[in-house]
Amino acid sequence: MIDAETEHHRRVAVALKETSATLETLGTIGREITASLNIKDVFGALHRHVHHLLDASSFVVYLLDDDQRALNMVFGMELGQPLSQIIVPLDLPESNIARCAREQQAVVIHLEPDNDQKTLIPGTLDTRSLLYAPLIVCERLLGVMSIQTSLPDAYGERELSIFLALCAYGAIALDNAAAYAAAEASQRRADQALSELRQTQGELIQREKLASLGSLVAGVAHELNTPIGNSLLVASTLRDESTQFLQQVQQSSVRRSDLERYCQSAAESSDLLMRCLVKAADLIARFKQLAVDQTSDLRRSFDLRTGCEDVVLMLSSRLRGAGHQLEVDITDGLIMDSYPGAFGQVLSNLIINAIVHGLDGQMHGLISIVGRPKDKQHIVLIVKDNGRGIQAEHLERIFEPFFTTRFGQGGSGLGMHISYNIVRSILGGSISVSSPAGEGAIFEMILPLYAMEQRLGI
Template sequence: MESRLSRLEAVQVMVLEIGQISNHCNNINEFLHAVHQALSRIMYAANFYVALYKAEQNSIQFAYHVDEFDPSPDPAIPVILESPEASPTAWVIYHRQPLIMTAEEDAAQEAAGNSWGSGARAEHWMGYPLLDHEKKSLGALVIQSYDTEHTFSQEDQALFGLIANHVSNALQGFQSVDRLERAVQERTALLAHEVAERRRTETLQRALYQIAELSFSVADPNSLYAELHQIIGQLLVARNFMIALYHQDTEEISIQYFVDEKDEHPSMKRFPLGVGMTSFVIHCEHAQLIDKTRLAELVAGGQIRQALGNMELYSWMGAPILANDHVHGVIVVQSYDPHILYSETDLELLAFVASHVAVAVTRLEADREMRDAKARLEEQNTTLNEALLALQEAQSELVRQEKLASLGRLVAGVAHEINTPLGICVTATSHLVDELKLTRKDMAADTMTQESLEEFLDIVDQSLRILTSNTRRAATLVRSFKQVAVDQTSNDKRLFQLKTYLDEVLLSLQPKLKGRPILVEIDCPEEIRLDSYPGAISQVVTNLLMNSIHHAFENNAEGQIRITAEADGSNLKFDYTDNGIGVDQDGLDKLFDPFYTTKRGQGGSGLGTHIIYNLITGVLGGTVKASSQPGSGLSYQIRFPMVAKNSVKPA
């Protein structure tokens, strides 16, 4: 009961409010907006419109329209009223009776073949006619809901009918349909003015955006000035346009861009400050609007020393290009047409645009300086790149020479090692030949005895044993050296047994270990097989071993080198450790740097560990880390795939 009383009170307040608004409001749109706001306080009114009817034209105008789904029609454009069978709004206006319609009833009309309205289908639609005192139709008041949770009860319908009556009375209070039409026209004119202002603002914003873009997209000043002319021409009549720059160091003005209907070229391309209207703008540091009368006054007063250019002008504007309290130049537009006279509004617009042009000009100058600096840096960078390329080529050549030198040292060592068994074989062969000659001589003289024959056979047996053992030793050395040397020079990928290959590499390095109290141990399972680059592994082991010989064990000190390998999934864990003198942290940080060596001037190239790093990370596709402390030896932790990638090619 209290709810109904509260609602009735709200209705009474609304009725009074409608009456008060209609008494002092002359704008139909404002009146209907107020009605809508008041109606929303007593019922659901999210979708509400008012259609005013013009009987003589059989048309309606949507004086007010708010809808959640359908766009609002232009209130200034009349719409031909459809037949009552085709539109519920037309039905209400023609029949001058209220119409309450649900979504089911709307669907039934459509199923019957009737096109019942053109808007979105509402869950509940309610329209009441607006009638004058003679019961003639003034239009229709419509409210609708697209939500099933918001429908209109019998009480809502009765209240809406009451509101429609009061709106009808208020509309008649506007004196006539002509008054309503004038109100709509005024509203339309206001909207047109707002649209024009909005378009003008959008044009100005677009022009300012284009000016800002110019400093980034245009590098040539002449192109920049031509683009500025085109942009300003969208805002003002600028058939006669000029841009002049002020040179503070020489107190001169130079014309950078000039387009004029009367003169093809300016009378002076460069002139001293104080001459012409441009100088007057620079002195004042703010925009100036000058006509013939004012020009004569400025010349007579000595503020303009000499007028330049064609004197047939009717209107002239100049705005300073001002940035950071410094005048960079002046933008000028002028008119020779008495029908085109610039106003203060035009002057303000030109001054506003000129301030943005100043930003573009200063940015262009800054960009030009940056481009010059960039060009100098690029030239320096090119020189540095050429030097770096030459250095890289030299480094690559040194690395190649180091690898060849390493192979050469291996050849020399193996050759020296092979020389011993071959010398023994030569000696044994010579002795055997001599013994054979003596035996043949005894046989020819028939002095051969059983004892001498047995001695000869013993000598032959002993010589053959010596020849066999030493030739086998030489053959083993040659075979190991051949395989290692071929791997280091061919860089081919193949399948091999790691333990056997490490033994061959170690055998080829025996000449380097000969006479040194260094024990080398290899801990590697026999079953580990790699599909990788044996040449890279040989080079890594060789360089590691030679580094230990030359650096870890000085003065023929005793030492131990241990090589361990084990499978870790698809990777190989390969650790190399010596118990030599080790290196400090500074040396450890530089260990893999090219040309770093602690034996500078003593035959060290500084490329051994650099080659190791490149082979492991590049060819073998793995990683390498080193750890050491002075006096505690040096260790390398190497990890790489047991099956190397086919795309990796050794360097």
């Protein structure tokens, strides 16, 4: 009696020791499996530990497809060899795999030696014991995990508990890996979209630069028309007088007064011609500098007043055509070491914005540009018009890309956005807008006299 009782206690102690060791092993396995975010590594770890803890000649993992209508074999091994992938419809009545998924309960099957249903089991071994368990996370079915062996009655309560624990760890790991893969895919799509957006933005910025350069070309053509036209008039007049004087010489009818009159007229014509040509040459030189600045990112020192006047000069024909005036009031001697092309593009955008939006539909509008030193390192430049102003609900959006109140009328909605980015990223300053009632629109820029090195990526 005592020996029997002692043997019973010994067996209980051994069972408890084995259970404790198994639980400790499962805890270690669980930490390893759930720590991986790679789905292939999760499959490999599950396969390895299943063989360590249970008798399993076959190990298969099925996952629900996106439509929740079928189970796809995503991993299957039998005696170290991969199994052919299969798809099991969820509503297949004779499938134990589908039944396990539908009922979300473990299924244990022990077959008799003469059972003729072995064709339903993946692989080629003579299978006697099968164990299926659902992969569930937060009441959400992910799929089914199964093991099989040729040993009879191989899966009892202990084996079922171990397998369910492995399924729980596996479900968490697979869900984490799927979430990580989805996050990586989303990040790749976002990076691709951002890359395409930056490329598109770069192309649009180049188009804006070319459009601005086109305005300069039109402006200089109009400004050159006057001195060149005057030069042609003076030259043609001088030619006619020279022809007439030559005829008098050939006829020997030249008097002293005729010679003096011709010489005086030639001197006056030459002086006027020189002034017109010098003005044309000056316009061309200024246009060349503006063109270089507008189409490049060169940094140089320039006088703020002169830089503003050059831009205004190139837009003067557009201002006159619209019937508006522009006044420049900038303190003399404000020398900036910055990017004149970028600065000119911003100023040009602000002036054109005032013409197209602020003063649209009205005559005799006034645009003023006022520049003053703010401190020893900065200047403040204000571009103001006396137009209709900006509606309060538009003020916060005016620097947003593609925001325009002239949709479908040729406005790209990029002019102010590009100007904002240029001021912030290239000129190293700030720009703000206000529109007090009855005072039009006021754009204020605070710019450093010495710009930081240009930062890319606007």
